[in-house]
Amino acid sequence: MTLSLFIEQALNGLQFGVMLFLIAAGFTLVFGIMNLVNLAHGSFYMIGAYLFATILQRVGAFWVSVALAVVLTGFVGALLERVALKPFYRRPYLDQVLATLGLILFFNELTRIIWGAQPLSVPLPAALATSVPIIGSLSYPTIRLVILAIGVLVALLLYLIVAKTRMGMLVRAGASNRTFIGALGINVNTVFSCAFSVGAALAGLAGALAAPILAVEAGMGESVLIFALIVVVIGGIGSFRGAFAAAILVGLIDTFGRLLLSPLLGDISVYLLMAVILSWRPQGLFPANG
Amino acid sequence: MLKAITTALFGLALVQGTAHADDSIKIGFIASLSGSQAVLGRDLLDGFNLGLKSLGGKLGGHAAEVIVMDDQGKPDVGAQAAQKLVERDRVPIVTGINLSNVLLAAVPKVLDAGKIYISLNAGPSELAGRDCSPHFFSIAHQNDTGPETLGLYLNSIDVKNLYIMSANFAAGKDMVAGLKRTYKGKVDATVYTQFGQLDYSAELAKLRSVNPKALFTFYPGGMGVNFSKQMDQAGLKGKIPVYSSFLPDQDSLPAMGDAALGMESTGYWSVKLDNPLNKQFVADFEKAYNRIPSTRAAVGYDGARIIDAALKENGGKFGSADAFAKAMHSIDFKSVRGSLKFNTNNFPIQNFYLFKVEKNDKGQLVNAVVKTVATAYADSYVGQCKMPKAKP
Numbered sequence: 001m002t003l004s005l006f007i008e009q010a011l012n013g014l015q016f017g018v019m020l021f022l023i024a025a026g027f028t029l030v031f032g033i034m035n036l037v038n039l040a041h042g043s044f045y046m047i048g049a050y051l052f053a054t055i056l057q058r059v060g061a062f063w064v065s066v067a068l069a070v071v072l073t074g075f076v077g078a079l080l081e082r083v084a085l086k087p088f089y090r091r092p093y094l095d096q097v098l099a100t101l102g103l104i105l106f107f108n109e110l111t112r113i114i115w116g117a118q119p120l121s122v123p124l125p126a127a128l129a130t131s132v133p134i135i136g137s138l139s140y141p142t143i144r145l146v147i148l149a150i151g152v153l154v155a156l157l158l159y160l161i162v163a164k165t166r167m168g169m170l171v172r173a174g175a176s177n178r179t180f181i182g183a184l185g186i187n188v189n190t191v192f193s194c195a196f197s198v199g200a201a202l203a204g205l206a207g208a209l210a211a212p213i214l215a216v217e218a219g220m221g222e223s224v225l226i227f228a229l230i231v232v233v234i235g236g237i238g239s240f241r242g243a244f245a246a247a248i249l250v251g252l253i254d255t256f257g258r259l260l261l262s263p264l265l266g267d268i269s270v271y272l273l274m275a276v277i278l279s280w281r282p283q284g285l286f287p288a289n290g
Numbered sequence: 291m292l293k294a295i296t297t298a299l300f301g302l303a304l305v306q307g308t309a310h311a312d313d314s315i316k317i318g319f320i321a322s323l324s325g326s327q328a329v330l331g332r333d334l335l336d337g338f339n340l341g342l343k344s345l346g347g348k349l350g351g352h353a354a355e356v357i358v359m360d361d362q363g364k365p366d367v368g369a370q371a372a373q374k375l376v377e378r379d380r381v382p383i384v385t386g387i388n389l390s391n392v393l394l395a396a397v398p399k400v401l402d403a404g405k406i407y408i409s410l411n412a413g414p415s416e417l418a419g420r421d422c423s424p425h426f427f428s429i430a431h432q433n434d435t436g437p438e439t440l441g442l443y444l445n446s447i448d449v450k451n452l453y454i455m456s457a458n459f460a461a462g463k464d465m466v467a468g469l470k471r472t473y474k475g476k477v478d479a480t481v482y483t484q485f486g487q488l489d490y491s492a493e494l495a496k497l498r499s500v501n502p503k504a505l506f507t508f509y510p511g512g513m514g515v516n517f518s519k520q521m522d523q524a525g526l527k528g529k530i531p532v533y534s535s536f537l538p539d540q541d542s543l544p545a546m547g548d549a550a551l552g553m554e555s556t557g558y559w560s561v562k563l564d565n566p567l568n569k570q571f572v573a574d575f576e577k578a579y580n581r582i583p584s585t586r587a588a589v590g591y592d593g594a595r596i597i598d599a600a601l602k603e604n605g606g607k608f609g610s611a612d613a614f615a616k617a618m619h620s621i622d623f624k625s626v627r628g629s630l631k632f633n634t635n636n637f638p639i640q641n642f643y644l645f646k647v648e649k650n651d652k653g654q655l656v657n658a659v660v661k662t663v664a665t666a667y668a669d670s671y672v673g674q675c676k677m678p679k680a681k682p
Contacts, residue, residue, distance in 0.1 A: 002499060004499070005495055005496070005498075005499045008495040008498070009492060009495050012491040012492055012495060015491075016489065016491070108324070109324075112324065112328075117323070117324075117328040117329055117331075117332045118329045118332075118541070118544065118545060119329070119512050119515050119542070119545040120545065121515075121519075121544065121545040121546070121547050123547065124523075129523070131523075131524070131525040137498075138498070139524075139525045141523040141524055141525070143523060144491070144523075212519075212523075213489070213516075213519065213520060213523065214488045214489065214516050215326075215488070215512040215515040215516050215519075215545060217326060217328075217512050218324070218328070219324070219325055219326065220488070223486065223488060255491070255492045256492075258492040258493070259492050259495070259496055263458070263482055267484055
């Protein structure tokens with residue numbers, strides 16, 4: 001394996017990991033604070049991608065469209081939480097899984113009704129459609145480097161908010177002991193709605209960033225959701241730090257696995273990783289609460 | 291007394307019910323209407339419906355009822371759909387199915403019930419060879435024939451090395467087998483990726499490090515869109531010529547965008563095929579659905595018309611599966627490709643052309659016809675088919 005191949009694969013793995021982190025962060029936030037298993041989280045990823053593709057067609061400015069798509073996805077999340085998910089907070093996990101599974105089907109069909117079955121194409125602006133020379137003959141796509149940069153920035157931002165602000169303190173307290181913060185006079189419902197919106201917006205950001213690289217089609221959320229769930233489980237439920245570490249690990253293992261191992265092993269490398277880590281630390285790498 | 295009258299009336303109503311059933315013919319239609327292959331299924335259905343419309347909504351002179359089922363791109367769902375169609379809806383003919391793995395699961399249900407199956411796209415080698423049946427017809431293609439003709443073409447332009455990438459499912463494997471059957475140069479590597487895989491960055495990095503002289507890919511639907519776009523973004527598009535077979539087509543070209551320009555492939559139909567029937571079909575399709583038809587749409591269109599022709603040959607009735615099969619062989623069907631002839635294994639014998647993706651005068655991406663690479667080409671599995679020859 002040459003140096004340039006190694007570097008290219010490492011970058012691919014990191015970029016994939018960072019994308020997984022954006023999705024897993026939202027999921028673990030919702031699961032940790034609200035104890036809600038939301039399988040339709042992948043649908044926010046899809047909605048973010050579709051909204052971005054549509055807004056970009058109208059508006060034309062790349063970053064403005066990304067920002068708008070993220071905010072709108074957050075709104076969709078808030079609406080969904082208010083309308084459909086509130087009754088499920090206290091119900092057993094199986095009920096939540098069944099309901100949100102139904103939501104996946106609902107959103108897939110809705111996107112097919114609104115946008116049709118054909119995948120949408122997202123043209124890149126000229127500045128992003130280039131490649132950056134890295135080493136030797138290797139030129140890495142600029143858009144992937146940008147995604148990597150944004151993902152790391154968002155991760156840092158989340159860390160700062162969670163560790164250094166009052167809002168972050170509420171999030172950590174909620175993940176540790178949700179009944180107690182209610183007893184302290186905090187409006188738990190507002191915290192929940194905000195958390196859900198932010199989670200949806202993060203997934204929408206991942207979808208908008210992925211849209212130029214991957215085909216935007218109904219059902220695109222399912223395949224990333226499985227990996228995101230693995231990241232959450234490996235990292236420790238409710239923990240951002242765990243989600244970040246696990247996401248990078250999963251991204252790198254999957255990318256290098258597909259390159260180095262035989263096709264069969266390469267496909268299941270991530271699941272093997274999950275089995276190994278869970279047998280060693282069943283709570284995940286960085287569990288949120290004791 | 292009242293009870294007797296009620297029973298008699300009830301019995302009469304039932305009899306009326308069956309009398310009505312004779313007037314219309316039911317066709318079962320299965321295709322992928324959801325999932326990453328939904329664009330192909332949708333084209334198949336739209337083409338079929340357009341063909342039906344061109345016949346005034348009638349097949350063989352009787353009103354036609356098409357029962358559409360979604361196989362979701364999954365073999366088990368397709369098999370269940372086929373079972374429901376032949377057992378509950380009692381359709382005499384089942385047609386459609388774009389994916390080979392779904393077809394292999396669904397066809398036995400139809401054939402075991404003694405019904406007819408007409409494939410409008412998928413053409414796995416098993417059904418052309420050892421599992422052939424007098425009640426199974428394909429009016430599309432046998433999977434291997436496309437890449438076989440591509441191999442012949444690559445030999446003719448002296449391509450010495452080839453890197454092969456394909457999706458890991460029945461059709462993907464057939465394509466590679468067909469290519470290797472005729473291609474005489476050296477194969478650098480054969481890479482199978484997971485069906486439905488979205489991110490090819492790892493494989494593209496490997497491709498870049500090997501730097502082959504030519505690349506063959508088989509990625510239908512969303513997979514092809516992703517691969518093309520990512521290959522373009524990785525800066526590899528102009529550097530390595532890309533060849534395919536049956537792809538890319540109108541179901542994915544709009545989403546691929548300029549990343550698809552220059553791709554060469556072999557196939558048996560393109561919007562640019564020059565005959566009056568095809569020109570009429572393309573114009574009608576664009577007017578009805580506001581988009582350019584793909585090969586799937588063209589074969590769907592042919593599907594409705596050939597069922598009509600075979601029924602009319604039999605006096606407008608289905609009769610039995612054997613009678614219908616006999617009718618299929620005795621008609622001289624004019625497809626939008628030209629004349630369609632069946633081989634002894636009920637797969638088509640047809641011409642193959644070399645296509646290149648270019649922009650038409652409206653700036654849309656189409657498969658321009660470069661030249662004919664094979665005339666009256668038959669598939670390689672007909673020898674393995676042990677079936678009594680259909681009476682001429």
